Amino acid sequence: MRRLPWLPIVAVGLIVLAALAAPVIGLADPVAMDVAHRLAGPSAAHPLGQDEYGRDVLSRLIWGARTSLGIAFAAAAIACVIGTILGLVGGYVRGVAELLAVRSMDVVLCFPPLLLALLVVTLLGPGASTLIPVLAIVYLPSFTRVAYAGVLSVRGHEYVTAMKVLGAGRLRIMTRTILPNIAGPVLVQFSLAAASAVVLESGLSFLGLGVVPPAPSWGLMIGAARGTMVQAPLLLLWPCLALTVTILAMNALCDGLRDVLDPHPAARRASWFSRFRRVAAPVVPEPAEPGTVLDVRGLTVAIGDPGDGKLAVRDVSFHVREGETLAIVGESGSGKSLMSLSAIGMVPAGVEVSGGTATMEGKDLLALPAAELRKLLGDRMAMIFQDPGSSLNPVHRVGSQIAEAIRAHRPVSRRAATTQAVTLLRNVGIPDPERRAKAFPHELSGGMRQRVMIAMAIANGPRLLVADEPTTALDVTIQAQVLDLLASLKRDSGLGLLFITHSLPVVAEIADRVAVMYAGEILEEGPTAEIFADPRHPYTAALLRSAPKDDGPAPEGIPGTVPVPGDLPAGCVFAPRCDKSIDTCVKTRPPLFDIGPGRASRCIRWASL
Template identity: 60%
Template sequence: MRRLLLPGLAVLFICLVAAAAPLLPMPDPVRQDVANRLAVWLPGSPLGRDEFGRDVLSRLIWGAQSSLMVAFISSAIAAIIGTMLGLLGGWFRGVAEFLAIRGADVVLCFPPVLLALLVVTLLGPGTATLILVLSVLYLPGFIRVSFAEVLSARSQDYVEAVRALGAPTTRILLRTVLPNIAGPVLVQFSLAVAAAVVLESGLSFLGLGVVPPTPSWGLMIRGARSTMEQAPMLLVWPCVALTFTILAMNILCDAVRDVADKRGGGGAKRLRLVDRLLPGLFPPPAAPVPLLDVQGLTVEIAVPGGIIKPVQDMSFTLMAGRTLAIVGESGSGKSMAATSIMGLLPPAARVADGVARFEGEDLLRMPEAQRRKLRGGAMAMVFQDPMSSLNPVHRVGDQVAEAIRAHRDVPADAARREAVELLKRVGIADPERRARAYPHELSGGMRQRVMIAMAIANKPRLLIADEPTTALDVTVQAAILELLADLRREEGMGVVLITHSLGVVAEVAEDVVVMYAAQVVERGPVAEVFARPLHPYTRALLAAVPDGDAEPEGIPGVVPRPDQWPPGCRFAPRCAHATDACNQAPPALEAEGDRAVRCIRWREFAP
């Protein structure tokens, strides 16, 4: 709260001075005195007179009133409408979500100046037109912030409890959901006000905002251009006022963000002011650091016959909050790649080449002690066989508590209570009793939920799930996938999902990596890869998926052993389109936009 004091007082002082402008003993800001034009100082005019003999100090204070009035009114309109649209879209989804989010996307397509020109041409310049323009410009920000927060809040237990009581939807949204998203919306409002002050001045400078003779900082800067050589201070005073106001508001925004965000920075993100004012006109900010960036990963195993490479030249990137699926037949190297990233390779195997950066730090070159601190903490893994992964002689609650105490200094009783809460969170009924059970007393689905509870016990930022639904029936499989999706949305973690099921990939993942015989053969967004597969192996996998009454097509042959790779394309012996050229030299992974494919003939057969 102390951080709010100084910038809050500065902004409050500016607002009070602007509001008290009619009461202050100052000259009329629009009265002209041509005889004293460009005067440096006069009695009652400590900052002099402008090019028309008007009092500069009076125009500064009245200009603050104009700028702040436009900024607060336009931001308030955008906040009210945007928050309501985000609430409805996030709660009802479907058509409401489409209209809210796609409408915001349409507005974001228009550069601010072009939108202002369009509106001014239709309605004419003026304060009312300027408020309309700014309200429309800042509407998408409020829609997106409130929409994202509602998606997170709607699955919380307190919301479900209110719904179970039979409360009407309006009451749930206004009394339960809205107060819990107020913090990020408040931060967005403070950012919008600060941005609107600058944009109002810029548009008024271009003649698209406040109409003379109404005072405005943008109009003062515009008028001072013609007299810069004779009276340079006429340009300095409005620039100083604008700079001081924006700095005070930006510092206040940072303080409001820190106070309002109780989750340590996960809710309201810091936004650069220039990017919000003129999207597309300034260079974009540096791209965010990927959560996991794997490049050229190669794993070697020494066998009596020589060296085999179960993973070779594997590359992919995972951003926070997204799910990347790795698919392929058994023996393709999916699990070996995951264990190498986690640092859990068997003694006979080693990473021969490549990097695996987790939040910018290379896991493969990291000391084992440092990587041990990350495992089970910032990064966690769910294995495909929970029965063999759980200790059969310890109760499941004790094993979850052990995962907590391995990374945090928590008393044993507190860890056990937290373990029960985690079991409840992953959907285990009667968690107090189940926590006292042994693994063999639980079903396969429950054991998998226990493994997920252990993995998320320390709020990991990266979760690797290796076949988490193997050997589970369809109902339990769907529940596990829904649980992983909910955890990803709530915690903002990135998920690497290893699976054989393309149906699962289509349901939960945004990006996909297709592996065959230790290599990545295709990579890209799920929707694009499934709609337009480029590699013959990807097309064969998709054709092998049952689809209604259609007979699935099997893939002839089997994945070759690591010591028997073909000399050229490794899929060539099973590919119906293979030619002599395919057997000559190994093909390189070729980039095509945000796609990548390892095939020399993909352009001939691409849909």
């Protein structure tokens, strides 16, 4: 449990309150002079004494706080707003926006802050109207760079990807998803900038380039007290003490608020994809069979330049029908997740679709403009990610996140969307959904978070649901509950389910058909029962032998590792690890053989297995 930093809150609150209340608390006139009593010590009428002109020190100190804090907060606020916008747009949109935002700040940073302020104030003249924009320019680069760095660290997380899959636009993602997650560092930077601005304003006023006398200012008070410090040393103590206490209180307050508001102080695991890029594939899709939700043909995905030959997915074809579950299985590194993301148009950065089509409702998802694809994502097709802990936004309540998914595609009010969110939570088996809808993700168990992700995915009644290893992080009991939930949703709504996993027991539980993937290729495909009973590829048989069993022999590991793209064997990709390979396997890459109704195998020896 984190507690609010009450001591800094009280300290800063009292300072700000005193500055705001200066006109109404009955202080002496801060500019009224009484030369006859200059340098007089503390008295009942003047608790902190009188300065070199006989002016009341306490009054000038409080009015000086009003001036110094007003200038500092105004400049820091302007720099914060403009700098955060520049960093947010530059870090997320990238391209020209990134170049303009970052490089323009590099130009400003070429000038030392104090010298830049001195130059501008000297040219334009002193005064608050000059100091505020000058200080805002001085602190603008720091806010831009902090926001930019924060966006780069957040934009690749799964919950940002989830919002993109839901079809949210750039503005919504930047303001609702990314901005709250970088607010902590920006808030700390605001405290540093405001405190530094107080010091810089005081320094400029000390030099005669800031606030114009006789207006009160801590810098003017320090400068004036320097000349009389031998006769009245207390005149130097009061403004210096006020300046020090204010800066320390401001920094302590914002550090404390950062700790309270930041729900993830520890670094979270970054996703392996950092941004998404649309890649057009100008291929006219062939008509799919009736009842087909997703029809993928010849999908080929390259890492980097396709001419380099680093193909992570090669000539993959499959289809998902209404009310059917197709499981894509294979070892880690086989290309399952990359293939599934590419098939629904979510091509990761540094990756390019070099061939094939992915058709849904007569539209090629790989060739759709970003705006049209966004209308389908989260509506007609949705995705459940592997780790719900990082897929859900930690700074928003789960009910609000589900409601946002609904409102992104439906013209409903916030209240109606919230009501639907509670209903969805109830439908996915979460107890007391009204209370759970108001919870933050960290307040829910792993199984509940996954149910929230499922509720969000089905919020708009999709025809296709892509589940990327949704049960990996769950224990066996919760895993069974989630699988039962997915099966009931498929049965009741007739949606097509593309299930990505490496767990064969899960496949046996939920899948109607199986496609076995290895090194970017589908090596075998067919009905689940037939694949398990009679595998027709050595890799499928090896996977079955490696799966744990309730009884029988112990699991057998598969020797070797999955080859990386760009370094594939000349023949069959599994030949180096296969105990049944022959010379032809090593030299010739086999096609995908049609070996029976609904079955295929990429093995030249399939008939003898």
